[in-house]
Amino acid sequence: MESLTRRSRSTIELLAEQQLSDLLPPSLRYLLAVATHRHPRYLLRILNSYDEVYALLSLIVERYYLRTFGGSFTENFYSLKRERVLRTKNGEIPRAQVGAAGPVRDALKLHSADIWKNLFVMVGIPYLKRKLDEGYDIHAAPHASLVTSGGPRYNPSDDLPANPSLRQRIFFYYKWFLRNVYPSVNAAYYFSVLAFNLAYLFDNTKYSSPFLWLIGTRIRRLGAADHRAIAAVLDPKPGPGTGRSQRPGGGLLGLLSPQNLHTQLLGSLRYFLPASIFALKFLEWWHASDFSRQLARKATEVLDLPAPVVAGLTSPAERRKSSIQDEKEKAKKQAEQEKKSAAGDLKPALKPPRRHQPPISATSYLPIYTVSLPPADPSSANTCPVCMGALVNPTACQTGYVFCYVCIFHWLNGEHQRQLDFMAGEGAGAPWEEEIIGDDEETKRGSSGDEAEEGPRKRSGKWESGKGRCPVTGRRVLGGTEGLRRVLV
Helix, strand or coil: CHHHHHHHHHHHHHHHHHHHHHHHHHHHHHHHHHHHHHCHHHHHHHHHCHHHHHHHHHHHHHHHHHHHCCCCHHHHHCCEEEEECCCCHHHCCHHHHHHCHHHHHHHHCCCHHHHHHHHHHHHHHHHHHHHHHHHHHHHHHHHHHHHHCCCCCCCHHHCCCCCCCHHHHHHHHHHHHHHHCHHHHHHHHHHHHHHHHHHHHCCCCCCCCHHHHHHCEEEEECCHHHHHHHHHHHCCCCCCCCCCCCCCCCCHHHHCCHHHHHHHHHHCHHHHHHHHHHHHHHHHHHHHCCHHHHHHHHHHHHCCCCCCCCCCCCCHHHHHHHHHHHHHHHHHHHHHHHHHHHHCCCHHHHCCCCCCCCCECCCCCCEECCCCCCCCCHHHCCECCCCCCECCCEEECCCCCEEEHHHHHHHHCCCCHHHHHHHHCCHHHCCCCCCCCCCCHHHHECCCCCECCCCCCCCECCEECCCCECCCCCCECCCHHHHCEECCC
């Protein structure tokens, strides 16, 4: 009964280690996907070849941990190791393990061939299974769902052409294997793993996996002799006739040398894994608990922020009242215009329309330079509001408006030519520029009411160029250019 309890504890540790090992690839893929969203130019190729890159890195890390600690990266976290199985009765030598733990450890230590066998089981088989599962989801799963739903069983595109090439033949047999053979192989894989786990739980076998049985390796807990050997490898003591360190280059400069840098980097992963697990659990608790919301609420209560100035948003009652007044004023103006047109006065017809009131900055109390949206017709649906041309590399701002990437990037940096021309007072000649009237009428006319001399009118100190703001709404864009998102059309 006692041995069964110890074995149960060992089985629980093995299952936890397997779950942790299975969580590492999707977690790293998710982190890489988030980073690729920020920097697609540098990380997109790595994300597309994630399985190969992860297999290569796993091969390097697992080989180091098998040679140094006797177990894999996740097995070392649970104080587990891998050792060879002796060709004796039951593979056990209990008296020798008690009396001579050190020599027994050296005898059961994995050799170079055993390390490569374990690497194939730890890295090669999971890589092949991930690629086969991906291929099944792409080539076989739609066909199977179509057949089960009563669809046709024959697809002419699956047949070989008249004179197939070698690649076409390989791809044909590969799809045939995924559709006809791989489901049975996958079921046998999971059934064998379950059978070995149950047999290992009830102490009927020394192997927790069928692949460990094939290579003659089993998983045990680290003993006192193992801890002493690992400490001797990681922290070598100086010898009597040598200097301060037994190894050359063991000082501060030796840690930065290329010979020891990879060892220190791989060894630090032992501390990275527990720290990452703690950080993950902390973030999970932080987002699930109400403590973060209460803390954020208390932090915002202290701040005395001014009311935001939003242009164009009115209450429904005021909107109805203003619409009635606008209709009356429009009717009055129309009547006056008809009278003046009948009298031959054409000056009101030559006056430009009044521009909409720009938004006002809440900090500087200056009007913000914004652009108007293109007309609402199907021909201008894909038009950039800044350059008034067709959208090139569409990019969405936080306000929801879509611009050209070059236009919105330069606009947020305050470097767009439209901004520069407007602030310099030279934008009137540009095809996109609207006539600035209203607030700037006073600058056109002198004290006597006569028109001043024509020339550039600089607007620095009187207007904000819209740097760091949305070109349409004038709202502040959080994060600047980092807050932009590409639109996939």
